[in-house]
Amino acid sequence: MIFFVGIFLLISILTAVQPAYRFSSDMLNGWTKEMDSTVFYHLITMENRAYQQSFPEGEAEIPKMSDVFFELTSNVRPTDPGTLFGNEIPGFSIYDNQLLMASDNDFTHFPIESNPPLEEVLREREAVMTEEDETEETDEAEEPEEENENEQTTGDRDVVFIYNTHNRESFLPHLPNETEPDGAMHGEINITKVSDHLAEELERLGIGTQVDDTDFGELLNERGMDYHQSYEVSRDIVAEAVAGNQEIQYVFDLHRDALRKDKTTQILDGEEYAKILFVIGTGHPDYEKNLKVATELHGLLEEAYPGLSRGVFQKDGSTGNGIYNQDMANNALLIEFGGVDNTMEELYRSADALAEVFSDYYWDAEAVQSDE
Secondary structure (H helix, E strand, O other): OHHHHHHHHHHHHHHHOOHHHOOOOHHHHHHHHHOOHHHHHHHHHHHOHHHHHHOOOOOOOOOOHHHHHHHHHHOOOOOOOHHHHHHHOOOHHHHHOEEEOOOOOOHHHOOOOOOOOHHHHHOOOOOOOOHHHHHHHHHHHHOOOOOOOOOOOOOOOOOEEEEOOOOOEOOHHHOOOOOOHHHOEOOOOOOHHHHHHHHHHHHHOOOOEEEOOOOHHHHHHHHOOOHHHHHHHHHHHHHHHHHHOOOOOEEEEEEOOOOOHHHHEEEEOOEEEEOEEEEEEOOOOOHHHHHHHHHHHHHHHHHHOOOOEEEEEEEOOOOOOOOOOOOOOOOEEEEEEOOOOOOHHHHHHHHHHHHHHHHHHHHHHHHHHHHO
C-alpha cells in the first residue's frame, strides 16, 4: 500500500510543478507504458471505492509490489514473454506494432525502414530511367493540360501537401551498379518522382496540390546531423507549409519500403503495380484522426484495386520515430510506395490508382461538409 501511495505522490509532484521544471524523459514514458494498467486503476480506487466493482471477478486484488517493481526496473512483464524476447532478439520488437486491415496475414510483410549512414545516402551513383518511364515523362510534358474530368476543382487552393522525409530513397532497377537495399539511394531518380506524378494526377482531378522539393539528405549534411534525424528537419518544412497555407487539409509523406519485390508488387489485369502501405504513428494523442483516414483509403483501394494496399500499419516508437510529423496537421499520413525492386512504371500506376481513389474520397467528404 505504501508503494502505491508513493507512486501517486510522485505523479502528483511531476504534474504539479511548472512546465519548465518538469521531467521530460523517454525513460519515464517507458516506465508508465510498460506497467500493468491495473496498477493505475487501483490508484483510482483508493480515491473512489465504487470503481472496485468494475474489476472482473477475482482480479480486484492489488498487484504484488515485487511484480510492479520488477516491471518498472526491467520493462519485462512476467505474464508476457514477448516483453523479454523483444528486448533481447534483434528485430523481434517489430511485432509489438500492429498491422491493421491487411490484405493478408503474412507478418513478413511488415515494413522495413532502412537506416544507412548519411555518407551512404549522399554517395553519387549512376542512375537510369527505362524507356517506358522516359516516354511517359515526355508525353506528360508535351500534352496540353487536360480539363478536370469531374468538373470539380479546388480552384487556386492547394489542399494537399506532399513531401519526402527520405527524399533520396531510390529503386534498384534504376541503379545498375547497386544490388543492396541500403544502397538504393539517389539524388534525382528517387521517390520524389512519385510525389510529382501523384501531384500531377491530383491536379488533373481538380485537387490543388503543393509538393515540397527539399533535399533533406543534403540539409542533414549541412547541419551536421545523422540520417536517423531526418524527421527533425522535415518537421520544420511541414510546420512552415501548414503555417503558410491555411487551406491545407491533407499532408502526405511519401516513402519507399526496403522489402523486396515479391512483398511489394501486385499484378492487376496483367500489369504490375507497386503496393501501397499506410503507416500511422501512434506516439501522439490525436493519431486516431489520421488512422481513420488511412483505414478508409485502404478500404477504397481494396474495393477498386484488390491487393494493391498492404494495409494500415501502426508504429508506436519502439522500432522507429512513432510520430512521423503526423501531429503537425490534420489528416497526415506516411505512405510507403513499393519497395527497392519496383520500377517507376509500376510506381506511377500505383500513384494513378491512389489519386483516383483519393479524389473520390475527397469530393465525397466535401459534399458531406457542404450539406451540413
